[in-house]
Amino acid sequence: MNRAQRAAFFARLQAANPNPTTELIYQSPFELLIAVILSAQATDVGVNKATAKLYPVANTPEHILDLGIDGLKQHIKTIGLFNSKAENIIKTCQVLISKHDSQVPDNRVELEALPGVGRKTANVVLNTIFRQPVMAVDTHIFRLSNRTGLAKGKNVREVEDKLIKNTPKPYLLDAHHWLILHGRYVCTARKPKCGECIVNDLCDDFRHQSKMMTAH
Template sequence: MNAEKRQQIFERLQAANPSPTTELEYSSTFELLIAVILSAQATDVGVNKATRPLFKVANTPAAILALGVDGLKAYIKTIGLFNTKAENVIKTCRALVEEHNSVVPDNRKALEALPGVGRKTANVVLNTAFRQPAMAVDTHIFRVSNRTGIAPGKTVLEVEKKLLRHVPKPFLLDAHHWLILHGRYVCVARKPRCGACTISDLCDYKEKTEY
């Protein structure tokens, strides 16, 4: 795919959704970090249902730390892998209190040093909270990047690097959100909704559907 096509694709995605953002609910950088940790192999809807009551009673590192692992589990038990996630969140809250003065760090190295925070989680926080040009490649973005031809790659890291290199700079900060929403609602896994797609004529996917 050439640069002109990519430019047109992101112009259209921007026109359709000028201010995209995550569907996770949060009111602080710390809440976003916890929500993203909990969202691994879970839906944003499911995470939001759990964090709404949780954040009402505990939305700081010290407050969640005070709940303890068992206290936290009571709030997140509906989320997949909640046992492991509860332990990681408590460890992360302890690290934030003891090493970062309860402030979420704004650099990749410090973020990835937190328990339960991998490259993808760090990228979401860096991009969404700190507005840095990071690209969190999940299954939706991996699929859309390969299927459309925007940034084909065999691995998540390869797709991430290609997106950072090929997405036109004016769109780089919001590209992550446009692509994930496109993959979640239009370019879906089993049968993409090509008939409802605003970029279908620019897309390299050969087996287009009418729906």
């Protein structure tokens, strides 16, 4: 995909969804941070169901520490890996209180120092809350970037770096949300909905398939 095609790709996604955002439900930076930690290897729908019960009871570092690890586990036990996530969340709350006045840090180094927070989680928080032009690459974005030719890479970091470099500046702030939603609902893993796709004529994979069919 060349520069003009990439610009057209994002222009169409923007026209279809001018104000994209995460599907995780949150009311504060802290609530988003906890939701993103919980969302690793889990669906946003599943996380939202758990946090809908958790946040009315505890939605600050202090209140989650008051719940204790067993109390927290009761609220998130429907989510995969809930034992290790509960431990990380309790530790993260302790660090936020002791080092950050209970506030979520606005920079990568301090975010990634929090237990349970890796590069992808930090990128989601930096982009969604602090509106920094970073790219959180999950399985959806990794697949879509390679399949369409938007940014081909052998690993997540390679795709992230290429997306940051290749995405036209006007679209960079919202690109993460457009790509994740497109990957989640249209450019799906097993049966991509190419017929419904508004960017299929720009996609390397679709054009390759079309040529093969024409040749036959």
